[in-house]
Amino acid sequence: VALNLIEVAPTSAHLGFLISLGAAWIETYPNSGEFWIEYQFGKRLCTSVETILSQSEPQSIQADLKALDRLLGHLVRLGIPEAHRAEEVLRSYDEPH
Secondary structure (H helix, E strand, C coil), rough: HHHHHHHHCCCCCHHCCCCCHHHHHHHHHCHHHHHHHHHHHHHHHHHHHHHHHHHHHHHCCCCCCCHHHHHHHHHHHCHHHHHHHHHHHHCCCCCCC
16 A cells, blocks of 8 residues: 555655565565566566656655665566666666766
8 A cells, every 4th residue: 555655656755665665575575476576566666766766866865775775686686677777776876976
């Protein structure tokens, strides 16, 4: 339900919550292809993260980007292509602007 609400209009204020949500889901469903791929929670989470990162200025992000990197890395290993795209956007935050 929380993901449904955030997907309507994701903002930088939601990023920390999404990271926490993803971390909790990884603890509960660490390797569940059914949860992450078939039910599309991985795709939906990563698409929201990518949207937030793409539309936000780096200084407006008040979230643990290292935790986000770990989350996305786990989802990449599970084979979720949207996680790789979100990682690419996250990497752009490390580049000088």
